Structure formats: C-alpha cells, structure tokens
Amino acid sequence: MTPAPPRLVSRTVEIPDPGALLDRLPDTDSFVWLRDGEGLVGWGRAAQCDAAGEDRFLDASDWWRGVVAAADVADEVRVPGSGLVCFGGFGFSGDPGDSVLAVPRVVVGRRHGVAWLTTTAPEGESAALPDLVTAYDLPAAPVGLTTAQGALSDEEWTAAVADAVARIGAGDLEKVVLARDVVATAAAPVDVRWPLRRLARDYRRCWTFHVDGWFGATPEMLVRRERGLVTSRVLAGTIRRTGDDEHDLALAATLARSSKDLEEHEYAVRSVADALAPYCDSMNLPDAPFVLHLPNVMHLATDVAAVVHDTGAGANALELAAALHPSAAVGGTPTKAAVRLISEVEGMDRGRYAAPVGWMDGSGDGEYGIALRSAHLDGATVRLFAGCGIVADSDPSAELAESEAKLVPVRDALRGE
Template sequence: MSTLPLTATLVRTRAVPDPGPLVGRLPGAGGLAWVRRGDGLVAWGEAARLEVSGPDRFAEAARWWREVCATILVDDPVGLPGTGAVALGSFAFGDDDGTRSVLVLPRVVLGRRGGRAWLTTVGDAPEADAVPEPVAAPVGVVYGEGAVSPVRYEEAVAEAVRLIAASPLEKVVLARDLLAVAEQPVDPRWLLGRLATRYPACWTFAVDGLVGATPELLVRLERGLVTSRVLAGTIRRTGDDDRDLVLAASLARSSKDLEEHEYAVRSVADALAPHCTGMNVPETPFVLHLPNVMHLATDVAAVAADRSSSLELAAALHPTAAVCGTPRDLALAAIDRLEGLDRGRYAGPVGWVDATGAGEWGIALRSAALDPDDPRRLTLYAGCGIVAGSDPEAELAESQAKLVPMRDALGA
C-alpha cells in the first residue's frame, strides 16, 4: 500500500464551458478516463493514491476512500454525480495473484454530463486547462502469442466442457491473451480516442496503464438507484445489416447463449439482493448491437437499501458469472486449473466513486494492459463463457472477435 499526502484539503468544482471531446483534453499519457457517448470524466495528476492487493483489497480501498473524504473540504456549487472529490480506480480480478489494485484521487478532473461541464481541482492544482501534448499513432505494431496460444485455448475449452459434464460446474469463463509490440511507446490517449469514437455505447476507460472500452456496466449508484447491465451470450457481426438481423434473432433463440446469460443475470441479482429492495429483473434479454459483436443483455435495476457505496456494491458483485462462471467457487477453481494466464486487472472492476458514494463501475473487458517496464508492449485480453453446449472452435472465433476493438485502436 502507498499513498501520496494531500498537499491541501480544499476540493473545488466550477462550471466551465463545453470542453469538446474529453479524451482530447488529457495533457499527457498518464491520465485517467471514464467516458461514454461524450460524457464522463477525464483526470490527471495525483493528490492521493492507494495501491493494495489480496482478498481484502475492496474493503481496504473503501476504508481508505472514506478516510480521504473525511480530511477534505469540498466547494461544489455544481452538485452533480462525479463533481467534488472523485477517485478513479481499477481492481485485480483475483484475490491471490499479487496484482496491485489502484485507487487515485486526481489533482484535476474535467467532467461533462447532460450538457453541463465542470472542472474540479484539489489543493493548489491550477484551474486553467493544461495544454495537451501531441498524440502520436502507434507505429509498427506486430502481434505475437501470449501465454495462451489459440490451440491451447481450444484445448482448455474442450476440457472445460468435459468438466461441466462430469461435475456440478455449470459455466466457466476462460480468457486468452495476445501480445502487441510497437516500435515506439504507445500513447494511451490514441487508444482512448479511437475507442471512444468507434464504440460510443461502451464505457471507455484508462486507469494506471489499463485501457479499454467495456460494454458491461457492473454497477451504477446514483441518488439511491442501483443499476447493472449484464452481458453474456455473443455472436460476431458480419457487416451485412440484413445478415446481422438474422444472426441477432438466432442469438435471442440460442439455448446455449440463453443458458449462459441466465447464469450471469442470476449471479448479479443474488449479489445485489442483500443491499437492495424493489429489484426489477426483465424476464428476457435484449440484443445489444456493437460494431464488432452482438450480445444478449439485461438491465437490472433496484433501490439501494443500505449505505453501501458504489465501490462496496462493486465488491459485492465481483466476480459475476459473466466473467467467472457458476457456481462461483467451482468456476474460480476451474479457471485456476485450465486458463493458464494471469488476468491481472482484466475482468476486474474499473470506474469511479465520489465522496457521496455515488459512482459507476464497469468490468474491464475489451481492454489491454501496457507493460509498466516497456510502454511499447501491451497485452490484449478476451474471454468467453463456456457451458455444456460450447464448441472449442466457435469459442476461439468469439474470442478473436472480442480482440477486435483493441486491435482496431492500435491501428491493425
């Protein structure tokens, strides 16, 4: 664990004119972002920082954030979710792999929501916008196998299907990775700009070297309303609109995909139940159309029944069946046995929390992690839900489709 001391205790939020594309305002490569359909937050500098690992990482982070908020004074006439003191964070998927989770109170936050924009500063951070440095496109990107080759992935899927047939395991999510190496250090702002433009319906994020555009909202808490978007069940788009409509209809009827989706929805509803009342879980999913794939999707909504923050709700939900499997303990054991890679912060919660506890946390999917020791190198990740009817070749193809957003962002 490490924290940087606050240089002062005053957090000031002021309304500002529309800043244009938020990711274009990041002054350098080390910024943070959480943007969807042009709204959201970008931030830079660090007034305070927590690094933590292990099974208590969420509890320690929630406690640290409460302690930070208790030491500051907030001047916030804007009064929207995401104004005042805000921390952005990214958490490890697993309890025991030693991956550090990060929660940062930035020195400067630029936000926009519903036509209103604001600038938040901590301590003596300047209120004037920093002048962004030029952003260069990645050069000479080449790809190589990660820890899990395509052949090895198909073998793992086949073994998972056999395990499901012979045990109480119903679903397990298996991930694979892909290594990308550029000739020069990769500027995350280039990736953010491409992702935000091409995938506006997703939540585009950057936290401490983890960059992506996730279609899956783990949890949002705002004015007592809790919402979650659950995705499970995927089919690749062809680029032919008529053909894609036929594929969408087949996805909506697919017993294999509906089974996978049911597990994911049930895991979210069960995890939220102790913290919520009046839960609304639609009986049938809808098909979410993205540029590269289509997903079965369900939006769960409920009313908060306790004082849990959005970060604490994210901790209660993680890992859902959408990124782990079900039953959870058996799925985690199967991942440990079959997957063959270190997920790091891939498929962990990523997002933000403010001083009131409001916030948004997505699942870090469609993402890549920059190598902290060599910023020319990135590891791209994709995962698929394996159930009794899964076919190894089809699951490999699905994983390749899920790698498309990051490959496109790199200019492939």
Template sequence: MTQETPATLMIRAIPGVGWLAMSAPAPTRQAARVPTLQVRTHAVADPGDLLDLIPANDSVSTWVRRGDGMVAWGEAARIDTAGATRMLDADAWFGRLREGADISDDVDLPGTGLIAFGSFSFDDDAPAGGALIVPRVVVGRRAGHAWITTIDPDGAAPLAIDGDRAPLALPTDVTYSPGAVTPQEWKAKVADAVARIRAGEAAKIVLARDVWATSSSPLDPRALVTRFSHAYPTTWAFAVDGLVGATPEMLIRRERRMVASRVLAGTIRRTGDDERDLAHAAALARSSKDLEEHEFAVESLARALAPFVESANVPEVPSVLHLPNVMHLATDVTAVLQRGADGARPSALRLAAALHPTAAVGGTPTADAVRLVGEIEGMDRGRYAGPVGWIGSEGDGEWCIALRCGALDPADPRRIRLFAGCGIVAASDPGAELDETEAKLEPMRQALLG
C-alpha cells in the same frame, strides 16, 4: 515514500476557466497516509471533446460514454491494495479522505467534488490487486452541465503556464505474439472445460486468453482511449492506471438510492451485412446454449445484489445489444438501495466488491467456476475482468467489468497485453469459442492501427 521533482500538468484553454496547470507531487503510495485535500468544483462552458483536453502525463484517468463523462490527470493521493479485501480497503481509505477533505462544489452532480478512479484485479490472489487514484484535475460533462475540479494535496499550489498539450502519439508498426498460451493450446483448454462441465464440476466456466501487441514506438493511452471512444460510443471508454479499454458491461451504477447493472452473456460476431446480422440476432435470441449462459449470469448478479436492495426489477427475457463488431444478449437490472445496519447505504465501490466476480466473468456456481478457471486457464488475468470505474464524494459511482481492454506494460511502453474471454458451457465448441475471442479482440486491434 519516494520523493520526486514536481511535474507540470497542462490543459488547453477552457471557456470560463482559461489556461490551467497544476504542480504534481510524487504519487502517494503509502496505504496508511490520508492527506488533507482541498477540492474545488466550478461550472464551466462546454469544453468540447473531453478527450481533446488530456495532456501528456504519466497518470491519466478517463471515463467517457457518448461524449459525456470525465477526463482527469495527475495524482493527489493514491492507495494500492491487494487480497480479498482490496476493494473494501480502498473504499474505507476513500471514506477517510472524504471526511478530512475541504470540499466546495458549485455543481453538485454525480462525479463532481472529490472523486477517485480505480481498477482492481480479477483474482483475490493476484500480486497487484489494484489501485484507487485521486487525480489533480478533472474535467467533466453530464446532461448538458460541464465542470472542472481541482484537488490540491498538502502544500501544493497551482502554477500559471503557457502552452498546450502534446500531440497524440499514434501506434506504429504493431506486431502481435501469443500470450500465456497459443490459440491451439487455448482450444485444448476449452475442451478440458467442456469435459469438466459435462462431468458436473460446474455449469459454466469463463475462460480468457491474452495476446501481446508491440509497437515500434511508445504507446499513448490518450490515443488508444480516444479511438475506443469514437469507434464504440455506446461503451464506457476508460483509461485507469495503464489499463485502457471500451467495455460494454456495467457492473454497478449508483446514483443516490438507485442502482443499475447490465449483464452481458451470449455473443455472436457481426458480419457487416445488415440483413444477415438481423438474422443472426434472431438466432442468438433463440439459442438455447446462449440463453442458458445468460441466465446463469443474471441469476448470479441478482443473488449478489439482493442483500443490499429494497426491491429490484430483473427482466425475464434478454434483449440483443448491437455493437459494431459483435452482438450480445443483454439484461439491464435496476434496484432501490436499502440502508445497512449502520444507517448508511453502501457506496458504489462497496457494491462492486460484493458483486465481483459475476458469472459473466467467472462462471457458475461462482466459487467452483473461479477455482476451475485458476486450474485450467494458465495465466494471471491481472486487472482484466476486474472492476474498473470511479467513486464520488457521496458514494455514487460507476464500476464496469474491464473487458475489451489492454494493460500497458510498465516495463516497456511499446507493449500492451490484450485480453478476451467467453463463457464455456456443455454445448461449447472450442473452435467457435476461439473465434468469439478473436471478435472480442478486434476493438483493441483497431485502436492499435497506425
């Protein structure tokens, strides 16, 4: 394991806490090592905008919606996983961490105590399967309660410092270039998918495309996630291990016995005119093509969730979710967890592993559609459309599907790879589907404005 000189992590003064800093040892990257962690959570006065607290640091994790959530930095422990069991392996590792940790939690809310943030690949065969990271410092707010958690690995100690965080570094002179395929090539791939669907190989195939964005200066994930959060407050704005975005789709939320999931499938671009948008929303709600696509996704989710729950509420008719740039057909599914054969209820990460991939990001039937994605799409999605989120001490957590996002290039801090996709069915038009991906890329393009 590589040894590095400890860095210093900073946070500005938080009411009730004062200045706080931690020494950050080199990240733990050996899957077999399970360090002993000292975890301390204390209530604090409202810290204001959580995103204003994040220092300049190589390891930043954020999870914010409507101003609540968590921001974190540093690495107390980490596991990198790959393959079909990547999420289950990470979940088991976190369970061992929890068993050996010394945890004192004065707040006792989902997200307090021991916590880890993670991001995992879409594809089982992706070279970089994903990571689960336990941070050094977490500041959170939920339902009017605020807290700070410090997590000390073996031998680490807090350091007193002066100073504040570095200013946000905004993108400069951003240019764009095609990713794995050009727009015209991607339209041909959509046509290929439509032909295969009409031939009976699948009912729905979700195809994605990527675009590279390059800034003349290094990109700051803090600036990107702050812009995402402020522009799209109803989405989950996240930054985890270099993946930054604002996703509207909750794969699974677990709080004690209750779980919830949001399915989005069927999209139309907003025009900026309220009356026209209302007419478009009504048309979306009546569109047989979009309703068919949405029904596939809801049925996929319900089937995957069924083995884990006592009961579930699955609305028969979707609503229309209005976002600043697009509108989606949306269905919110809720359920009550049952205990497994071992007497325990599955963790949020265990549930995410069972639900991924859904029809919303793979297609229907899922196994056939995902195979066809691999044959047609022509790129490695990486962690795009994979689960991203957090898991807490009691197994609670939130895992979204990584949409409306970009992956920072570890080899060049000026570059970020942007992604967007859409569900292809028999009635799909390649030009319209390309337009839909452009609409879904808009949040990332706006965040990259200088």
C-alpha cells in the same frame, strides 16, 4: 496495509463546454471514463491507495471513506462526478490482486450539458489551474506494431476449453469463463491517447476507460449507483456481426433463441441478482434479455435495477462492485468452482482484466464497469485480453472465433488511420 487518509482540498466550478474531453488530456498519468462524449477525464495524483489481496476492495473503500471525511470540499455543481472524485482499477483475483484507487489533481467533466472543473491538492499545496483552451497535439499512432500469441497458443487454449467442457459435462460446475491474451509490441512507447480516441469514436455506446495503464471500451456496466438507484447491465451470450445488416438481424434473432446462450445469460443474471439482494430493495429483473448491437458483436443483455437500502450510509459504488465481483459473466457458476478452474487451466495472470474499473465521488455514487475489450499498456508493449463463457455444449473452435471478435476493438484502435 493501506495508507492513512490524507487531508485534501477540492474545489469544483462550472465551466463553459470544453469540447472533446479527450482533447484536454495531457500525455502522462491520465484517467478516463467516457461514454458518448460525456463523462470524466483527469490527470495527476493528489492521493493514492494501493491495495492487494482478498481485502483489496474493502481496504480501498475504507481508505476512500476516510479521505472523504477529512476533505475540505467546495462543489458549486453538485452532480454525480463533481466534487471530490477517485478512479479505481482492481485485480481480478485476490492473489495478488494488485489494485489502485487514485484521486486526480485535475478532473474535467461533462454531464447533460453541464461542464465542470475540479482541482484537488493536499492541504497546504496550491492547486494549479489547467489550460482548457488550448488542445494538445494529436497523439502519434503506434509504429512498427507486431503481435504474438500470449500465455497459451490457439491450440493450447482450445484444449483448455475442451477440458472445461468435459468438466462441466461431468457435473463439476455449470459454466466457466476462460480468457486468453495476445501481446502487441510497438517500436516505441505507445501514447495511450491514440487508442482511447479511436475507442471513444468507434464504440460510443461503450464506456471508454483508462486507469493506471489499463484501457479499453467496455460494453458492460457492473454497477452504477446514483442517488440511491442501483443498476447493473449483464452481458452473456455473444455472436459475431458480419457487416451485412440484413444478415445481422437474422443472427440477432438466432442469438435470442439460442438455448446455449440463453442458459449462459440466465446464470449471469441470477448471479447479479443474488449478489445485490443483501444491499438493495425493490429489485427489477426483466422477463427476457434484449440484443445489444455493437460494431463488432451482438450480446444478450439484461439491465437489472434496484434501490440501495440506505442512500446515506448504505453500500457505496465500490462496495457494491465488490459484492458483484466476479459475476457469472466473467467467472462462472458456481463461482468458487469456476474461479478454481480458471486458475488451473487458463495459464496466465489476468491482472485487472474482467475486474471492476471506474470512478466514485464523495457521496458514494459512481460507476464501475467490467474491464472487458481491454488491454494493459506498459511502454511499447500492449497485452490484449478476451474471454468466453463456456457451458456444456460449447464448441472450442467457435469459442476461439468468438474471442477473436472480442479482440477486434483494441486491435483496431492500435492501428494507424
């Protein structure tokens, strides 16, 4: 059962540009959502909802609606992300589906040249104003880092991929996304600000995030809702970059013509369009995907756009994310058959990997990405995840290589300079 909504007092004021937002972040209980230097960072907890099970999204959304209805909010900035804001991270599956929605005590944001500070506290408590002038000391790099295979060895995972290919060939399903994990262990607790700074620097066009121990730099926006406009970026179909620009352009052309990757991508776009249809009008689906170039890989990408039915009382960003999860890009097609196969052959609990992570404001606007290129930090242990879309002509060894490429961002971010 979710907790009763607290009564919160929230104040937002415009501030001078605070510089690099990650430099404002203390070393405990932080929240991050950044892309290309803009976004939100926060810390402390004014309120929190823990949710689990199949109803985790609905329970969290109902709690948030109650919090917003009871809150005393003064917002002089009035842009998406100002005012009362919550950050959320959700379990991939409903069992156990451990999830959290948290309201930071302090949020510092920047958007299109406007910067703001939001302080939030339970009614009757004073909200301490943070020092936004003095930057914190640089975080220390992880020391004594070692890595080991996770729930399945490389050989066991490729065998699971071969099993999935056989089941697809038998007509049991069309596509399944199989993930694997790698465990990194340091000699001392890892300061999450270290990998966050490197991810934000090296993957500026991705969304760098941290919520409740889960961090990463996702290239995939599950859903953005902003003043009635709903957008979703679909990524499916991947090829590794070589570092040779001319060769990479040739590889991009190969990816754009690949029947295997185009088929996988079509499944993913179709699943997003079908999920948004009950909530939105005027949907726009481009005729063909484009190739998204990232430092480590290239993806086939499609941006889906629509208009929410009712901008006042319509589905909020979290409810739209719930409708989209799991899309074919992280689960498979048909969804139920794919998720069932994942539980049979993947050999691990995904936790919050490949599930919605992001933020939402009091109007219901917000951004939820898919927790890809991500890891879970617990003291000195970091559990990294990567997944691949498996279709009828997938090659297990090639899929293993693709998963290794997808582990690169977090692996590199954990290393010292």
